[in-house]
Amino acid sequence: MLLLFLKERLTWIGFHLFIIVVVNVLFSLDVGLMSISITYVNICMVVSFTVFLLWRYIVEVGQLKDFLGNVDGQLDDVHSKNLDLSPFQDAYFAKIEDVFYVKDMELNKAKVQLQEYTDELLAWVHEVKAPLTSINLMLSQIEDLALRRKLEHEWLRLHLLVDQQLHQTRLASIEKDNYMTEMELRTVVYKEIRAMQPWCLEKGIGFDVAELSEMVMTDGKWLAFIVRQILSNAIKYSPTNADIVIFTEVDVTGAILLHIQDEGIGIRKEDLPRIFQKSYTGTAGRESAQSTGMGLYLAHNVALKIGIRISVQSEAGEGSIFTLRFPLQNEYVKLTGR
Template sequence: MLLLFLKERLAWIGFFVFIIVILNVLFTLDAGLVSVSIWYVNVCLLVSFIVFFIWRYVVEVGQLKDFLGNVDSQLDDAHSRNLALSPFQAAYFTKIEDVFYDKDTELNQAKVQLQEYTDELLAWVHEVKAPLTSINLMLDRIEDLALRRKLETEWLRLHLLVDQQLHQTRFSSIEKDNYMAEIELRTVVYKEIRAMQAWCIEKGIGFDVDELTETVMTDGKWLAFIVRQILSNAIKYSPANSEVLIFTEVDPMGATLLHIKDAGIGICKEDLPRIFQKSYTGTAGRESAQSTGMGLYLAHNVAQKIGVRISVQSIVDEGSIFTLRFPLQNEYVKLTGR
């Protein structure tokens, strides 16, 4: 703080040095001042300046600390604290208040617009889900099995995009929309596999699923979303007539791990650190117009919110293994206490 004050008052110090130099020159050149002790004058001036300097340092630094100590409060409160601002400081302070007021107004307007956009988008998604449900029911009336399978696959892709948009819109308020409970992994995984049935039949993809008798403490709805994104990627990038393996294990710390292994094209080594970044499609995504780069990004961010860790191991042309690590009891307590 002292160095800051010295920098702020360099003009004072420079002017004092200038005055001392001028006086010493005058005492030297003026014969009428020969009898006056130049050292006495210098010492008096120096002591007076130091006392004045210390006084201003105590007053101004005290004002600054008082202001910084209340920086989180409304700026108007500083006036009520009688900070004894100088006219220049008061002018600066008034300008700062005006700027803060304008920026707060703009920020509040932006928040209102964003909330309105979010509400409109959620309403649109819910409106779209109604005709999608009706279309799904009408698909059962199509007698041509091949055509029905094809339409079911396209319907599923559209449903997944709408579902992804719905969860993306809700993500900002996930803390208000999560419910931690003991969830059986088998229930979640099998439900998501059944939802992908039409797509899997079209590509001839099967599932080799372990018993999955483990129960984990998590949010069932958001966990289903994470599994859905990983399974859709596994199906999308796996070759026809391949198999997806789903199994669990326990790590040395005692945490439950859920593995989802596909036999797809794999992920390049240079892409691995970035696959969870927003809109990053990677090498494989440039070869497929269906990639948006949002699925894994949302899955990773949702997982962080509910305490699940996602990791991936992959070899090009040999497939990928996505692993979900569920929190231990003590980790869960920290999570719910945030």
């Protein structure tokens, strides 16, 4: 703060030094002043100016702290607080209050518009889900097995896109829409595998699933969404007649790890740091029109909200292993704030 004050009052200091130089020149040129000690005069001037500068430092720093404190706060009426501000600071404060008021109005308007858009989008998604359910029921009546599987695959793609949009819209308010409970991993994983069955049958994808009897503390709905995104990526980028391996282990800290391993095209080294970024499709995504770059981004953000850490090991052409690390008991307590 002292350096800031000295920098702000640099013109004062420069003017005072100029006066000292002028006085010294006058003392050296005017013979009438020869009897007066120039050293004594210089000391008096420097000491008086130093005292004046110190006084202004104490006063102005106090005013600055009051000013900044109210800017950082709620910007209540400066006059009602009886703050000891200078006329310039008072004018600055009034202008800042006006600017903040206008910006608050604009922000509130934007929030209302965003909430209206979110509500409309959620309503649209729920409206779309109704005909999707009806179409799914009609598909079971098609006798041509090959045609039915193709239609079921396309229906599943559409269903996953709608589901992704639904969870993307709800992501901002996930704290209000989660329910942590103890549950068995097998329940979630098997349900998601069954949902992917039409797609897997068309590509000949098989699953090698471990017992998955471990109990974890998590939100079942959001965990299912994370597993769904990882499984859909594994199926999408796996070759035909490949296998996806799902197994668990316990790390050195005692945390449960869920691994999902595929035999797909893998992820290039330069793409790995960015796969969880929004809309990033990577090298593989540029070769597939189906890639949106949103699945892993949403899965990663959901995982952070419920305390799960997602990591990936992959090399181009050698498949990928996605790992979900579930929180320990003490980490869960910090997450919930209990």
